[in-house]
Amino acid sequence: MSLGLLGPAMTTEPCDGCGKQVTIAGGIANLWTLENDSTGGMTLEFDADGSEHFLCFDCIDGLPDDPRAEDVAAL
């Protein structure tokens, strides 16, 4: 996996749902643990097609409990 987001520096990533630039603190591996509340989104991985989508929490809130790639595309 190579996402180019490793390292401690703050960075931003465009949300795949709304296109907003979202602040990310720390490496991609920390997104799931939500250790840093300045992180504004996280990456979802869909086993069905192996795709990954970075979404802000506003868009994540709009997804169903068991989101699929189609749900992200519909945002």
Ligand SMILES: [Zn+2]
């Ligand atoms: Zn969004």
